[in-house]
Amino acid sequence: MPSILAVDDSASMRQMVTFTLKGAGFEVAEAKDGQEALALAQQKKYDLVLSDVNMPNMNGIELVKALRQLADYKFVPVLMLTTESTGDMKTQGKQAGATGWIVKPFNPDQLLNTIRRVLG
Amino acid sequence: MSVDLSQFHQVFFEESLEGLDIMEAQLLQLQAGSTDMEAVNTIFRAAHSIKGGAGTFGFADVAQFTHLVETLLDEIRAGQRPVTEHAIELFLQSVDVLRALLLALQQGERPDLSTAEQLKQELQKVLDSSAVPETASTDVVPAAAQSSAQGWLIEFRPDVDLLRTGNEPFRMVREICELVGQEAVTVEVDSSALVDIQTLDPTSCYLSWQIRIDCAIELSNLQEVFEWVEDECDIRYQALSQAHATRDVPELEAQPEAPVPAVEPEPLAVKEEVPAAAKRPVDASIRVSIDKVDSLINMVGELVITQSMLSQLGQDFDLSSLARLQQGLMQLEQNTRELQENVMKIRMLPISFAFSRFPRLVRDVGGQLGKQVQLKLMGEDTELDKTVMEKIGDPLVHLVRNSLDHGLETPEIRRQSGKSEVGHLTLNAYHQGGNIVIEISDDGAGLNEEKILRKAVERGLVSVPEALTPEEIHQLIFLPGFSTADTVSDISGRGVGMDVVKRNIQELNGSIEVQSEQGVGSTFTIRLPLTLAILDGQLVRVGNEKYVIPLVSIVESIQLEPRNMNHIAGSQPVMPLRDEYIPIVCMKDVFSLTKNTDLSDAMLVIVDGERGKVGLVVNELLGQQQVVIKSLEQNYERVPGISGATILGDGTVALIIDVTGLHKHSNERAA
Numbered sequence: 001m002p003s004i005l006a007v008d009d010s011a012s013m014r015q016m017v018t019f020t021l022k023g024a025g026f027e028v029a030e031a032k033d034g035q036e037a038l039a040l041a042q043q044k045k046y047d048l049v050l051s052d053v054n055m056p057n058m059n060g061i062e063l064v065k066a067l068r069q070l071a072d073y074k075f076v077p078v079l080m081l082t083t084e085s086t087g088d089m090k091t092q093g094k095q096a097g098a099t100g101w102i103v104k105p106f107n108p109d110q111l112l113n114t115i116r117r118v119l120g
Numbered sequence: 121m122s123v124d125l126s127q128f129h130q131v132f133f134e135e136s137l138e139g140l141d142i143m144e145a146q147l148l149q150l151q152a153g154s155t156d157m158e159a160v161n162t163i164f165r166a167a168h169s170i171k172g173g174a175g176t177f178g179f180a181d182v183a184q185f186t187h188l189v190e191t192l193l194d195e196i197r198a199g200q201r202p203v204t205e206h207a208i209e210l211f212l213q214s215v216d217v218l219r220a221l222l223l224a225l226q227q228g229e230r231p232d233l234s235t236a237e238q239l240k241q242e243l244q245k246v247l248d249s250s251a252v253p254e255t256a257s258t259d260v261v262p263a264a265a266q267s268s269a270q271g272w273l274i275e276f277r278p279d280v281d282l283l284r285t286g287n288e289p290f291r292m293v294r295e296i297c298e299l300v301g302q303e304a305v306t307v308e309v310d311s312s313a314l315v316d317i318q319t320l321d322p323t324s325c326y327l328s329w330q331i332r333i334d335c336a337i338e339l340s341n342l343q344e345v346f347e348w349v350e351d352e353c354d355i356r357y358q359a360l361s362q363a364h365a366t367r368d369v370p371e372l373e374a375q376p377e378a379p380v381p382a383v384e385p386e387p388l389a390v391k392e393e394v395p396a397a398a399k400r401p402v403d404a405s406i407r408v409s410i411d412k413v414d415s416l417i418n419m420v421g422e423l424v425i426t427q428s429m430l431s432q433l434g435q436d437f438d439l440s441s442l443a444r445l446q447q448g449l450m451q452l453e454q455n456t457r458e459l460q461e462n463v464m465k466i467r468m469l470p471i472s473f474a475f476s477r478f479p480r481l482v483r484d485v486g487g488q489l490g491k492q493v494q495l496k497l498m499g500e501d502t503e504l505d506k507t508v509m510e511k512i513g514d515p516l517v518h519l520v521r522n523s524l525d526h527g528l529e530t531p532e533i534r535r536q537s538g539k540s541e542v543g544h545l546t547l548n549a550y551h552q553g554g555n556i557v558i559e560i561s562d563d564g565a566g567l568n569e570e571k572i573l574r575k576a577v578e579r580g581l582v583s584v585p586e587a588l589t590p591e592e593i594h595q596l597i598f599l600p601g602f603s604t605a606d607t608v609s610d611i612s613g614r615g616v617g618m619d620v621v622k623r624n625i626q627e628l629n630g631s632i633e634v635q636s637e638q639g640v641g642s643t644f645t646i647r648l649p650l651t652l653a654i655l656d657g658q659l660v661r662v663g664n665e666k667y668v669i670p671l672v673s674i675v676e677s678i679q680l681e682p683r684n685m686n687h688i689a690g691s692q693p694v695m696p697l698r699d700e701y702i703p704i705v706c707m708k709d710v711f712s713l714t715k716n717t718d719l720s721d722a723m724l725v726i727v728d729g730e731r732g733k734v735g736l737v738v739n740e741l742l743g744q745q746q747v748v749i750k751s752l753e754q755n756y757e758r759v760p761g762i763s764g765a766t767i768l769g770d771g772t773v774a775l776i777i778d779v780t781g782l783h784k785h786s787n788e789r790a791a
Contacts, residue, residue: 010173012129012132012173013176016123016176016177078286083171094348094351094352098285098286100348105175105176117291
């Protein structure tokens with residue numbers, strides 16, 4: 001089953017995402033900010049990265065940029081979790097190398113649909 | 121698959137309330153006109169997380185409200201508007217509103233939205249006050265074209281960089297096939313841009329596609345497929361008319377109403393209903409660091425080792441192993457003590473939990489009174505028991521309000537008396553012995569002795585005002601029914617006086633005193649035990665019974681001289697102590713003890729009660745020791761004059777004296 005790295009500074013969002021994905025059979029690793037996520041990504045190649053944008057230490061945009069520098073992560077789909085109010089974040093995320101985005105608030109079914117779309 | 125989101129609610133509430141604390145702390149440091157974008161960012165991030173979570177977990181009211189706050193913050197963050205005093209004020213109020221909303225929701229109640237609505241309008245007003253960026257108009261195919269479209273021709277020319285964002289063109293084709301069915305899709309690849317194999321960069325995309333869909337489908341569904349790559353490609357949608365479609369794809373005629381796979385109904389993202397669970401009690405919980413738990417487990421491990429050693433020793437015990445038994449018992453004692461200390465530590469929280477509300481309070485109250493106040497918090501890491509912390513909150517608030525209202529002067533008066541315009545208020549906490557000491561000091565006017573004395577005489581609280589030293593005058597403010605406020609303000613004139621503060625602190629087995637110098641300032645010092653579970657006590661004997669008197673309330677102990685006692689009819693006996701008369705409580709009478717209660721060799725323990733000193737007559741002073749407090753109410757019933765009981769080393773029970781209650785009780789008996 002594909003492995004997913006879920007990054008969010010909010011514990012409740014992280015729990016929800018992990019619970020949903022694990023329930024659908026994915027293997028999930030959690031990180032609470034970009035720094036932690038990058039450290040995990042350097043150790044292992046995940047099949048997909050799901051990241052919040054607004055986070056302390058290293059935000060989602062910086063994380064994508066850093067991931068794209070890693071040989072293993074050149075083509076790995078990276079989805080940003082954004083809110084509609086931060087429209088320019090989508091552009092920024094894309095410029096940084098993000099694959100796409102999921103707009104908050106989303107429910108577990110929407111999350112799974114999107115991820116299945118990407119992973120095929 | 122459906123996931124029960126309510127299981128994440130508790131975590132959401134906790135993190136959101138923490139987020140609000142962060143917002144509040146940062147807002148209080150933020151100055152109007154500030155360009156400290158890091159602070160604004162932190163505030164924004166907290167609001168953003170709350171909004172995201174609230175939306176996801178179905179708290180629409182919270183999400184909508186936070187959205188406005190977030191939008192305003194975003195504009196400030198983007199430099200579109202300055203940080204104004206008004207904005208800070210609005211944000212602080214928003215924090216209050218959100219906190220109330222979240223707390224209500226956490227309790228499973230329907231929150232009161234009236235204040236939130238008002239504040240929403242205020243926020244909206246601010247947001248409307250600047251040029252609103254016009255919504256970008258998008259190229260939309262005229263509705264008429266859409267409705268008549270029987271198919272689509274999509275020209276999809278990705279930029280060379282498309283692959284580098286992890287987007288796979290095949291995914292889009294696959295998704296379209298899923299939407300309309302594979303038989304309705306024709307794909308043509310245009311490889312004309314493909315370069316020579318030597319110069320080809322495998323990470324670049326040189327291909328483009330023409331996708332023909334012979335099936336009626338809403339344009340928006342197709343646009344959604346390409347949503348993520350819109351900006352990285354050249355994409356054109358061309359509607360195929362009926363004529364087009366029939367001419368080019370005759371087989372479609374056979375099934376003119378090609379089944380459009382039902383697009384999954386959009387699940388309701390935001391539930392309007394508060395999750396059905398009725399009001400449910402929230403278990404009080406504390407967060408304990410893993411380190412503390414680990415050290416506990418470690419200690420229990422040691423205890424188990426000691427226990428097994430001792431039980432082995434007991435199995436075939438003879439006198440030769442006496443030394444080992446003693447050693448084992450010593451080890452057991454040490455283990456027990458360490459375990460006790462560590463378990464107590466779990467309940468300990470840094471006092472910053474109690475202090476954290478003061479920056480806000482000082483700002484609000486100071487502003488209301490037109491006073492400039494600088495608050496300094498010291499010793500915020502000092503730890504104390506959670507229960508003590510909860511109970512000391514209100515008295516602290518009262519003391520701080522009191523300092524702001526009566527202590528610190530207005531800027532004009534401060535200037536006139538040669539002080540800086542900004543008043544200083546300091547909260548300091550530190551450990552001293554087994555106690556925590558909290559000091560609230562200000563550099564204000566100090567206590568007005570004349571005024572206090574006048575009032576005390578007026579109220580009949582003192583009879584010989586001349587005899588009082590300044591220190592004694594200061595203590596008068598703690599007497600019941602004393603208030604010096606010229607006018608009853610809504611700051612400190614809440615009908616709660618210093619006497620209530622003192623009583624609250626005494627209920628915690630603590631004490632409060634005040635030092636003050638006119639024109640220089642006042643310092644209130646609170647001493648509290650670190651925990652309510654254990655008490656430093658003085659063991660005394662009355663007749664054949666043992667009692668425990670809280671050490672913190674004992675002033676001194678002296679030899680009783682029965683001939684100095686003055687008996688006044690219908691009242692308690694009194695005795696001169698230096699230059700004052702103190703009431704005497706004979707404990708054997710109060711507790712109706714008759715045996716072995718000869719007073720010729722008795723001791724007098726002077727304790728600090730609610731209304732000043734009281735002398736307790738006991739037969740003998742025994743040792744001082746820490747005792748574990750057991751509740752009488754839970755195990756028996758409330759007894760006047762007794763605050764609890766404890767079990768002594770020899771297994772007997774000793775009652776713990778409630779000094780204030782005992783005095784009152786003996787008064788009632790005498791009357």
